[in-house]
Amino acid sequence: MPLKLFGFTLGKKDIAQEEKPEQSSFALPSAIDNDGAVTITQNAYYGTYVDLDGAVKNELELITKYREMSMHPECEMAIDEIVNEAIARDEDGVIVELDLTKLKQPETIKKKINDEFKHIQKLLNFQNLADDLFKRWYIDGRLYYHIVVNEKQPKQGIQELRFIDPRKIRKVREVKQDRDPRTGANVIKAITEYYIYNDKGFISQAGSSSQTVAAPGLRITTDSVINVNSGLMDSKNTYVVSYLHKAIKSLNQLRMIEDAIVIYRISRAPERRVFYIDVGNLPKGKAEQYLRDIMIKYRNKMVYDASTGELRDDRKHLSMLEDFWLPRREGGKGTEITTLPPGQNLGELADVNYFQKKLLQSLNVPYSRLEPQEGGIVGLGRTTEVSRDELKFNKFVDRLRNKFSIMFDQALETQLALKGVCTREEWNEFKEFVSYNYKQNTSFKEMHEVELLRERLSTLNLVDPYVGKYYSSQWIKRKVLRFTDEEIEEIQKEIAEDPDSNVPMQVSLQQQLAPQEEPPPPPEDNGADADQQPQDNVSDEDQRDDNKSLTPDLDAEVDRLASVSQMNKYKKFR
Numbered sequence: 001m002p003l004k005l006f007g008f009t010l011g012k013k014d015i016a017q018e019e020k021p022e023q024s025s026f027a028l029p030s031a032i033d034n035d036g037a038v039t040i041t042q043n044a045y046y047g048t049y050v051d052l053d054g055a056v057k058n059e060l061e062l063i064t065k066y067r068e069m070s071m072h073p074e075c076e077m078a079i080d081e082i083v084n085e086a087i088a089r090d091e092d093g094v095i096v097e098l099d100l101t102k103l104k105q106p107e108t109i110k111k112k113i114n115d116e117f118k119h120i121q122k123l124l125n126f127q128n129l130a131d132d133l134f135k136r137w138y139i140d141g142r143l144y145y146h147i148v149v150n151e152k153q154p155k156q157g158i159q160e161l162r163f164i165d166p167r168k169i170r171k172v173r174e175v176k177q178d179r180d181p182r183t184g185a186n187v188i189k190a191i192t193e194y195y196i197y198n199d200k201g202f203i204s205q206a207g208s209s210s211q212t213v214a215a216p217g218l219r220i221t222t223d224s225v226i227n228v229n230s231g232l233m234d235s236k237n238t239y240v241v242s243y244l245h246k247a248i249k250s251l252n253q254l255r256m257i258e259d260a261i262v263i264y265r266i267s268r269a270p271e272r273r274v275f276y277i278d279v280g281n282l283p284k285g286k287a288e289q290y291l292r293d294i295m296i297k298y299r300n301k302m303v304y305d306a307s308t309g310e311l312r313d314d315r316k317h318l319s320m321l322e323d324f325w326l327p328r329r330e331g332g333k334g335t336e337i338t339t340l341p342p343g344q345n346l347g348e349l350a351d352v353n354y355f356q357k358k359l360l361q362s363l364n365v366p367y368s369r370l371e372p373q374e375g376g377i378v379g380l381g382r383t384t385e386v387s388r389d390e391l392k393f394n395k396f397v398d399r400l401r402n403k404f405s406i407m408f409d410q411a412l413e414t415q416l417a418l419k420g421v422c423t424r425e426e427w428n429e430f431k432e433f434v435s436y437n438y439k440q441n442t443s444f445k446e447m448h449e450v451e452l453l454r455e456r457l458s459t460l461n462l463v464d465p466y467v468g469k470y471y472s473s474q475w476i477k478r479k480v481l482r483f484t485d486e487e488i489e490e491i492q493k494e495i496a497e498d499p500d501s502n503v504p505m506q507v508s509l510q511q512q513l514a515p516q517e518e519p520p521p522p523p524e525d526n527g528a529d530a531d532q533q534p535q536d537n538v539s540d541e542d543q544r545d546d547n548k549s550l551t552p553d554l555d556a557e558v559d560r561l562a563s564v565s566q567m568n569k570y571k572k573f574r
Contacts, residue, residue: 037171037193059239060167060201063140066242069251070139074356075244078365083135085397086404088439095130095439096121096405102433112421113412113430116157120411123161137228137404141242142166145226145407147414157418158411161226167201169220171227195220195227223414228407243400247362254355265346274324276336287327295325364396405436456481 069075089095098117100110121127137143144164150156174192179185198217229240277294279287305312328334360367366389413427422430459480463471477483483491 037173058202059170062239062241063167065248066139066141066244069244069247072251072255074254074359075247075251075363078360078363079135079138081365081369082138082363082397082400083131085393085441086400086438087130087134088441090439093127095126097437099435099437100433102435103430104433105430109421112419113416113434116412116415116419116421117408119157120161120408120415123158123411134400134404137230138243138400140166141232141240141245142227142229143407144169145411146220147224147226147411149224149418154418155420157415161411164197164225165201168199169195169197169225170202171195171222193222195222195225226407226410228404228410231403243363247359250355250359250362254352254359257351257355261352269346272324272340274326274338274340276326276328276333276338278335279327279329281329291325291327364393366390366393401436401438408436409434 070079087095098114100113103110103113124133126133133143144166146162146164147158148160148162150159172194175188176190176192177186178189180187196217197220202217230243232241232243232245233239234241234245275295277291279290282290324340328336357367368389409431413424413431416422416427417424460476463476463480467473467476474488477488
């Protein structure tokens with residue numbers, strides 16, 4: 001009788017739940033292609049083997065290689081730059097907040113989800129270890145946590161989240177296939193997934209990919225493990241790789257060029273002497289012995305001992321770093337001592353800088369951020385320094401945050417289901433409307449926002465004279481200032497409630513569009529103030545000229561018609 005625990009079963013019975021697809025197909029669902037699980041046929045064994053230029057043969061060595069890469073100075077600087085950009089804190093120490101504004105659920109449900117999210121952060125100690133968790137996930141390319149639950153009282157929720165070394169756990173997917181009698185193709189009937197944990201890790205035999213070995217270990221259900229990976233797969237879509245994977249070649253080349261430069265400069269830096277010793281007509285054997293005796297007599301090698309701090313005479317065999325002793329036969333120039341010049345252009349580092357840039361490009365980090373002379377964009381605030389590389393780097397960090405947030409989705413799915421807030425199916429619908437807002441570093445965000453605001457205000461000044469003639473105020477708010485309907489309504493409300501605000505844009509535009517009313521005529525005053533009325537400066541001659549009509553014939557005709565009209569009215573009245 002197998003013993004069942006939460007997430008474990010000790011015995012021969014398979015604990016993995018069988019999942020039958022609703023539609024028949026010969027291919028796996030696309031949603032599970034990038035989880036890094038080993039796909040095998042039912043009741044089969046599996047082994048892990050991969051050969052990356054003959055250097056890595058299993059997943060254990062692959063993860064170990066990533067961790068060794070992270071210790072290289074340039075690579076470590078790039079990783080720290082990414083982690084510092086992705087994990088930022090505000091004044092209150094908050095790193096990430098849950099955004100539930102788009103979730104169409106009652107406020108009580110939203111409050112419970114937010115409370116459980118804070119509980120998950122507390123279990124992870126996310127407030128203090130967020131940088132380490134993100135760095136660990138970025139380097140290894142995967143992150144595993146075991147969900148510990150009180151089996152007697154599961155409604156208490158998750159009690160603990162224990163980290164699992166990714167080198168000791170693997171996900172396995174068993175695919176049960178059946179042959180279609182009509183087409184003869186293998187059709188997937190059921191898919192079974194589970195994890196296998198082995199404390200000693202998984203080391204397969206070296207050889208071809210067809211060789212397999214049994215993988216002993218403890219089977220664990222999928223709902224008791226949190227698995228967050230990078231989403232990147234190798235060329236064969238078999239292994240999950242880290243973001244450092246594409247930097248392996250660049251880092252190896254940088255190491256080789258640095259070692260070559262060091263060896264060349266050590267060997268060519270000193271000025272070596274050449275001793276031409278006259279051996280006369282001595283035979284070859286005696287000539288060599290004579291040369292060796294002189295070399296030992298006059299030659300010494302002072303070596304600094306770092307352990308004791310002393311100088312000692314370490315006489316050894318002749319090497320490329322020491323003086324040259326050459327015999328010279330009789331009839332030559334005789335004994336002579338000359339000096340060989342050292343190597344030239346030993347200060348050139350163009351090739352090293354080239355491979356450093358290649359390494360940073362493979363890690364998507366702007367090269368200016370790691371150059372102290374350049375200064376980057378930190379603390380300067382000039383819009384000219386918001387380069388295209390910075391925009392690309394900011395978007396890359398946003399993608400990393402989105403993938404890292406899957407850890408919260410999986411933890412909340414189990415926590416809410418145990419607490420009875422919602423079912424797993426309901427959470428799969430909720431999470432489409434749930435987002436995680438990470439705090440941004442002010443160095444880039446503020447400069448980018450100021451730059452956008454400056455450009456929008458400049459455009460507003462250009463189109464403002466055409467308001468009411470070619471453009472409406474609502475069009476300017478939406479197209480130029482890029483306001484949403486909610487923002488327009490909120491701004492108008494704030495302007496109306498703010499007594500100290502200036503004339504708002506909406507009011508000024510309405511005043512521009514409103515028709516201009518004629519001012520009322522001044523009141524007539526024939527009283528005592530008549531004598532105080534201002535006198536015009538028009539002369540009498542000008543007034544006489546103004547009284548003369550310019551159209552006397554037209555005036556006479558108007559007077560005649562007016563008299564006729566008056567006579568007709570008089571006759572009608574009588």
